[in-house]
Amino acid sequence: MxxxxxxxxxxxxxxxxxxxxxxxxxxQQQADNIEWDILDSTSGPDAYIAYDKGLIEKMPDDVQERILQELPETAVTDFGITWSTLGYIIACRTEAVEKCPSNTTEFFDAEKFPGSRTSIATSPMVNLSLAEIAAGVPIEELATHEIDLDRAFKTLESIKSELSTFWSSGDQNMQVFNTGEADMGISYSGRAYSVDKQGTPMNITWDEGLYNPGFYNVVAGSDHSAEAWEFVEWVATHPEAQAAWGEELGYSFPHPEAFDFVSDEVAETLADFPANRELLGVMNYDWYVENYEEVNTRWQEFTRG
Structure with a gap:
């Protein structure tokens, strides 16, 4: 910045x-009082919903054309660029259990891998996608897979008695591990590594996790739209600045050359590191947009009940 x-x-x-x-x-839109210009690190499911609802702008064609000269097509959408990409991974407090799950399927097997569990409260799509992986959907098919809601919620129900807490922010994600509220859980990758560095030994597995791009978006109705897109383009074209972000926060970036500016130790903790990326599935955002209301209604019923 x-x-x-x-x-x-x-x-x-x-x-x-x-x-x-x-x-x-x-x-803000309902009050006709737009307070923000740019969204930083919008989670993948939220970004697609925001664009469908008209809450964020379409990227100007000329900006997109220039950005695509720097970034791969997979890092550029009609509404922004990927940013602060993370993995939803399985993290386990090694001192709390005899054996940690080595993948998502094992995480959903509470009989073989007993222990209290935690997961993200604010993203039903993450929980449902991981449940479908545990039910046998290959990660390479997940991006186009239409979730079987009955099956996914049945899979989640199978560990509900072990789901002792849900977290709603990165800080709370770390807190439930640091305080021992949960033995294992679905975690932001960067937060799990931070917990480990702070002194709570963690076993972190990327196998059968989820690749979740954050996004830089420009808010629809912004009074500074041109300046906001100028910033997005600046970020896209400065790999060294992206690398500094990754070093500081432990999340990934869109420019392939940015890896030239990060240490090997940090690179190996990032979602775009090849050995990690190949283990992660991609959520079906289009399906989520089409089924948004039903998914969220059923998720609220699940977490309340």
């Missing part, structure tokens, strides 16, 4: 709103 500000002279104000993008954007 600082190098961009230095180059452009723009004044930038950062507002912290973890996990609340959709609700906040809808409220």
């Amino acid at each position: 600082d190098p961009f500000v230095a180059e452009t002279g723009y004044e930038v104000q950062i507002v912290d709103a973890p996990g609340k993008y959709l609700a906040s954007l809808e409220a």
Whole structure:
């Protein structure tokens, strides 16, 4: 952020709103009072829903054309660029259990791998996708797989008595492990590694996890749309700045050359590191957009009951 500000002279104000993008954007739109210009690290499912609801802008054609000269097509959508990409992985407190799950399928086998569990509260698509993997859907088919909701919720029900807590933010994700509220769980990859570095030994497995791109998006109705897209393009074309982000926060970036500027130790913890990436499935965002209301209604019923 600082190098961009230095180059452009723009004044930038950062507002912290973890996990609340959709609700906040809808409220701002309804009040006709758009307070934000850019969304930083919008989770994949939320970004696709936001675009479908008209809450974020389509990328200008000329901006997209220039960005595609720098980034692979997989990192560029009609509404933004991938950013702060993470893996939803299985993390386990090694001192709390005799044996940690080595993949998602084993995580859903509470008989063979007993212990209290945790998962993300704010993303039903993550939980349902992982449940489908545990039910036998190959990760390479997940991106086009239409989730069988009855089967997925039945799979989730099989470990519900072990799901002692749900987390709603990255800080809470770490807290449930650091305090021992859960022995194992579905975690942001970067947060799981941070817990381990802070002194709670963790077993982290990428096998059968989920690849989740965050996105840089520009808010529909922004008074500074042109400047916002200028920032997105600046980020896309500065791999060294992307690498600095990855080193600091432990999440991945879209520019392949950015890996030239990160240490091997950090690179091996990132979702785009080849050995990790090949183990991860991709969620079917189009299916989620089409089934958004039913998915969220049933998820709320599941977490309440």
